[in-house]
Amino acid sequence: MMEAAEARTASEQTRARLLDAAREVFSQRGFQGATIREICRRAEANGAAVNYHFGSKDGLLAEALNFAPLAALQKANASECPSIRLRLFIRDFMMMLLDEKNPSSQCRIMARELADPTPSLDKIVREAIAPLHEFMGKLVREILNANGGGDKVGAAELRRCVYSILGQCLFYRHSHPVLHRLHHTLRYDHKEIEAIAEHIVEFSLAGIKHLSKK
Amino acid sequence: MMEAAEARTASEQTRARLLDAAREVFSQRGFQGATIREICRRAEANGAAVNYHFGSKDGLLAEALNFAPLAALQKANASECPSIRLRLFIRDFMMMLLDEKNPSSQCRIMARELADPTPSLDKIVREAIAPLHEFMGKLVREILNANGGGDKVGAAELRRCVYSILGQCLFYRHSHPVLHRLHHTLRYDHKEIEAIAEHIVEFSLAGIKHLSKK
DNA sequence: TTTACTTTCAAACAGGCGTTTGATACGCTC
DNA sequence: GAGCGTATCAAACGCCTGTTTGAAAGTAAA
Numbered sequence: 001m002m003e004a005a006e007a008r009t010a011s012e013q014t015r016a017r018l019l020d021a022a023r024e025v026f027s028q029r030g031f032q033g034a035t036i037r038e039i040c041r042r043a044e045a046n047g048a049a050v051n052y053h054f055g056s057k058d059g060l061l062a063e064a065l066n067f068a069p070l071a072a073l074q075k076a077n078a079s080e081c082p083s084i085r086l087r088l089f090i091r092d093f094m095m096m097l098l099d100e101k102n103p104s105s106q107c108r109i110m111a112r113e114l115a116d117p118t119p120s121l122d123k124i125v126r127e128a129i130a131p132l133h134e135f136m137g138k139l140v141r142e143i144l145n146a147n148g149g150g151d152k153v154g155a156a157e158l159r160r161c162v163y164s165i166l167g168q169c170l171f172y173r174h175s176h177p178v179l180h181r182l183h184h185t186l187r188y189d190h191k192e193i194e195a196i197a198e199h200i201v202e203f204s205l206a207g208i209k210h211l212s213k214k
Numbered sequence: 215m216m217e218a219a220e221a222r223t224a225s226e227q228t229r230a231r232l233l234d235a236a237r238e239v240f241s242q243r244g245f246q247g248a249t250i251r252e253i254c255r256r257a258e259a260n261g262a263a264v265n266y267h268f269g270s271k272d273g274l275l276a277e278a279l280n281f282a283p284l285a286a287l288q289k290a291n292a293s294e295c296p297s298i299r300l301r302l303f304i305r306d307f308m309m310m311l312l313d314e315k316n317p318s319s320q321c322r323i324m325a326r327e328l329a330d331p332t333p334s335l336d337k338i339v340r341e342a343i344a345p346l347h348e349f350m351g352k353l354v355r356e357i358l359n360a361n362g363g364g365d366k367v368g369a370a371e372l373r374r375c376v377y378s379i380l381g382q383c384l385f386y387r388h389s390h391p392v393l394h395r396l397h398h399t400l401r402y403d404h405k406e407i408e409a410i411a412e413h414i415v416e417f418s419l420a421g422i423k424h425l426s427k428k
Numbered sequence: 429t430t431t432a433c434t435t436t437c438a439a440a441c442a443g444g445c446g447t448t449t450g451a452t453a454c455g456c457t458c
Numbered sequence: 459g460a461g462c463g464t465a466t467c468a469a470a471c472g473c474c475t476g477t478t479t480g481a482a483a484g485t486a487a488a
Binding site: 030032033112114115116117121122125129130133156157159160161163164166167168169170171172173174175176177178179181182183195196199200202203204205206207209210211 | 243244246247326328329330331335336339343344347370371373374375377378380381382383384385386387388389390391392393395396397409410413414416417418419420421422423424425
Binding site for chain 3: 265
């Protein structure tokens, strides 16, 4: 919510309120499902405000996106060993992805748009997803090397390891409506998210290490 | 395509054409993204045909769904050992999920609707997804027991193993627009799908076996 | 205060959507 | 062939969408 809420002029304040509301609605309803009218209602702004400040709904999405938090995650903990870096990354990544109260709604917005392309998907892929895949590829490669069998694993196989890890992570967000119906007590509180992250790391490290031993 | 295309009367033929077209469009564009006008255009039927034959767009989706192929997959190969049953199931499941030419578009339709609920989601969960999760839970439990450490693994952990497997599978469908942008040569032909399935099985078996040894 | 510019607002616009309508054509029984 | 229920059709309906408009209100320098 209150992310870019500090601003000097009245105009900058409505801009900021619109961005906050947009991030909230986009992450909850998706780009298609979100309506300008709902965003403006939540931002207590007039219906024409979005087009005045951002030109269009697309323009609003483009400005609402902010890839810095995800990039920061990748630069953190550089001094740790690869397995631990993976563990820390997945925990923080899952917090961004599952915790509705997390200030960075970017990942939740992006996750919704993966399956059905919007005009912004190219930018998202270029600036956020491609670097993320590259980062994780390097991490998996390091883990393989540390286990002494990395040179046997080809590029395609390495890529699939990254997909396996990301697939597990994204599942909890994409399938949340289903999981909630299957298991009514499910709540993504901090404790649950940490347990999920822990499971994914253990499961994935075993999968990766298995590859280096084939 | 030609799935229910054989029918006697002219009325039954348009019904069948509508269902075929609906399955195609729903799986490509999702329920929200699909329009009755496009479905009718592809089925070479009048725009009012859907409401005449199925009452509404929701009714069309409900009749277009058919859970039998997915259920059949779970009943097959009952005589094999659990690991092999998992391997065969994942291969066939991925064929349904990724191969556009596969006659069963059900999984592809369902996959699109997981993240954003339609009136049919409750039925889908009850009749298809819940049984699928149960089936996979039993399979994972059997694999754990065969490795002699199954009793140490609790229900929550077991459920997360199922999520890990399904997450990996669904990733390739959900993220296809992204993966295509990242890796232009990616094509889901039979050879590629088999390689993906093989990777998921190896990766997951290692993850499962790791749990029984903790 | 006047002036010029920026920002907000209610209202309307054009287009797409699912759905309804009433007329028309069809296929059948008698 | 007449009569009748079924199926198809073009057209329109009401609603919601993103966007535009032109007037009103606010802001700040001269």
